[in-house]
Amino acid sequence: MAQCFETATVSSDVNGEPKKERKVAVITGITGQDGSYLAEFLLAKGYEVHGILRRSSSFNTGRIEHLYQNPQTHTEGNLKLHYGDLTDSTCLVKIINQVKPTEIYNLGAQSHVKISFDLAEYTANVDGVGTLRLLDAIKTCGLTNSVKFYQASTSELYGKVQEIPQKETTPFYPRSPYGAAKLYAYWIVVNFREAYNMFAVNGILFNHESPRRGANFVTRKISRSVAKIHLGQLECFSLGNLDSKRDWGHANDYVEAMWLMLQQEEPEDFIIATGEVHSVREFVERAFRHVGKTIVWEGKDEKEVGRCQETGVVHVKVDPKYFRPTEVTQAHTYNETRWTWPLTSGWERLITVLDS
Numbered sequence: 001m002a003q004c005f006e007t008a009t010v011s012s013d014v015n016g017e018p019k020k021e022r023k024v025a026v027i028t029g030i031t032g033q034d035g036s037y038l039a040e041f042l043l044a045k046g047y048e049v050h051g052i053l054r055r056s057s058s059f060n061t062g063r064i065e066h067l068y069q070n071p072q073t074h075t076e077g078n079l080k081l082h083y084g085d086l087t088d089s090t091c092l093v094k095i096i097n098q099v100k101p102t103e104i105y106n107l108g109a110q111s112h113v114k115i116s117f118d119l120a121e122y123t124a125n126v127d128g129v130g131t132l133r134l135l136d137a138i139k140t141c142g143l144t145n146s147v148k149f150y151q152a153s154t155s156e157l158y159g160k161v162q163e164i165p166q167k168e169t170t171p172f173y174p175r176s177p178y179g180a181a182k183l184y185a186y187w188i189v190v191n192f193r194e195a196y197n198m199f200a201v202n203g204i205l206f207n208h209e210s211p212r213r214g215a216n217f218v219t220r221k222i223s224r225s226v227a228k229i230h231l232g233q234l235e236c237f238s239l240g241n242l243d244s245k246r247d248w249g250h251a252n253d254y255v256e257a258m259w260l261m262l263q264q265e266e267p268e269d270f271i272i273a274t275g276e277v278h279s280v281r282e283f284v285e286r287a288f289r290h291v292g293k294t295i296v297w298e299g300k301d302e303k304e305v306g307r308c309q310e311t312g313v314v315h316v317k318v319d320p321k322y323f324r325p326t327e328v329t330q331a332h333t334y335n336e337t338r339w340t341w342p343l344t345s346g347w348e349r350l351i352t353v354l355d356s
Contacts, residue, residue: 023047026101028086028108028134033212034152035107036063038255043067043078045259050099052084052092052108063212086130092137100143103262105150106134109182112216113156114324116178127181128188135192135200144198148262151189153202154182155247155273168204168271176324190269199267206247206273208254218280219248222287229315230291236315240322242281242297242304249274284316 025042029035030051039049053060067079082099084091086108096104109127110116116123131151138147158166159175174180186202193200209219218239228234249272257272281297284306288295294309295316306316 022102024050024099024101025103025105026050026052026096026099027105028052028084029152030081030107031060031063032107032111033063033210033214033251034208034255034258035105036067036212037210037252038105038107038258039064039067039079041255041259047103048078049080050095050101051079051081052095053081054085055083086126086133089133089137092133093140096137096143097141100141101147103148103150104134104138105152105258106131107152109152110178112214113176113178114322116176116181117325120177123177124181124184127178128184131185132188135188135198138198139192139196144196147199148267149189149192149198149200150258150262151185151200151202152258153186153189153204153269154179155204155206155271157183157186157204166271168269193267199262201261201264201267202269203254203258203261204269204271205254205257206249206271208249208251208272210251212251219283222280222284226284226287226291230293235313236317238317238319238322239280239284240319240324242284242318243279245277245279247273247275247277248283288315 023042023046025047027035027038027042027049028051030039030049031053035051039051042049051064061081064079068077082095084095086092108130110119110123111127135149138144138149155166156176156179157172157174158170159179160173162171162173172183172186174183186204189200189202192198207219209217211220213220215221215224221237222239225234225237229237254272257270261268261270285295288306288308293311293315295306296309298305298307302318302320304318305314307314
């Protein structure tokens with residue numbers, strides 16, 4: 001791998017006065033839900049934002065097109081995009097050496113837990129080793145003392161929870177290839193922080209959703225299906241485990257927490273959560289209630305259905321193909337460190353926004 005010796009420094013102008021502090025961020029996964037909200041947030045704070053996106057034969061920039069200086073011509077302005085991939089260390093070194101960022105947010109991942117069982121090796125390569133490639137690129141380019149690094153960690157690390165409530169010191173027990181890959185990423189961040197004195201942190205984020213969430217995630221699947229039923233375009237949809245419980249917040253809140261973690265004096269890992277848990281069943285009920293329908297449940301296990309009380313029509317069925325081979329347990333979380341992100345209103349906000 002080519003070595004990069006030039007480091008980012010704060011320079012002076014011709015009069016000897018210090019220039020304005022550089023605020024340059026690199027975001028992997030910028031075209032995803034979190035990446036798009038984070039790019040918006042950082043641009044509003046005056047950052048120059050560089051996004052890394054994978055080459056695709058179809059357009060995959062829908063979530064960030066409004067951030068271009070000119071969306072019609074894709075004129076970039078303070079948002080600049082680079083083709084790259086977390087599986088390609090050479091391109092990561094090239095981009096980091098060219099941009100010389102002050103902050104890096106590693107949000108890129110194969111992030112669908114159920115799909116990680118089908119793409120286990122790929123998930124490990126991107127989510128686990130990809131994080132190592134990015135950290136090693138920072139080190140190769142001689143930027144360990146000037147870059148702050150944020151790693152998008154996950155509550156899936158806890159999986160089969162070892163204590164309730166969960167906190168930063170709760171032992172990890174991942175229950176999916178996704179969780180296992182993220183566990184490697186978590187510890188390699190800690191290792192680089194301790195070995196090279198790098199400002200590198202893990203944000204252990206519980207579930208966070210929005211209208212920009214991918215359509216194959218359960219929250220958007222529910223909200224989109226309920227909207228289609230309300231418009232007469234769909235009669236019924238299928239889900240997996242209705243009693244699965246999650247701590248759901250809004251992604252727009254969580255990206256601010258990511259930024260705040262990099263503004264601390266010392267690098268430290270934090271849990272980001274609302275402190276509330278709700279079941280998929282409850283999510284379904286609240287979504288239907290938003291369009292004036294009451295869902296009543298009949299049957300058990302795989303034969304259970306959700307029927308509209310007002311019309312008698314079955315709108316929800318259970319399909320075993322959506323079950324995970326191993327399920328996680330979630331409970332209320334507690335942050336034993338300096339602060340917990342106050343997102344207890346996230347559930348109400350989420351239900352309202354997803355249905356819009």
